[in-house]
Amino acid sequence: MKYEERAAFEQADAFGIGAPNDAYAQYFVGDSFLHPLTDPKECPVYMANVTFEPGCRNNWHIHHADKGGGQILVCTAGEGVYQEWGKEPQILHPGDVVYIKPGVKHYHGAAADSWFSHIAVECPGENCSNEWCEPVTDEQYNSAKIERF
DSSP: OOOOSHHHHHHHOTTOOOEEOGGGGGGEESOEEEEEOSOTTTOSSEEEEEEEOTTOEEOOEEEEOSEEOOEEEEEEEEOEEEEETTSOOEEEOTTOEEEEOTTOOEEEEEOTTSOEEEEEEEOOEESOEEEEOOOOOHHHHHTOOOOOO
């Protein structure tokens, strides 16, 4: 379901949008918010609800790991987009799950006309790191076609 207004979206987002994602703002076009769900000091799996305002997306990036690693996105509210480098973008809806293998260059974010949240799950692994790359161009982002139910 599409949510253009923040107030309506916040009622639908079971985990809450959290605080502005200031620590990573340089890697996003638009505003994003972060609500950690686990504490990495207490839990071996880090999970956070990440919320994107309409049109917001993160830069192309790669999750590296020598063994294991990667990321899982569990879509929870709104409409979003995910794309791997060199592939067609896919539209994300609540209930969709995306597994991102280590070494895959990709981005994710909200549809142009909807707020969007997903739970980001950092898969445990050895020597895990993130490499932030270039911003997603408007042309790349606008190639995603939203399919309404």
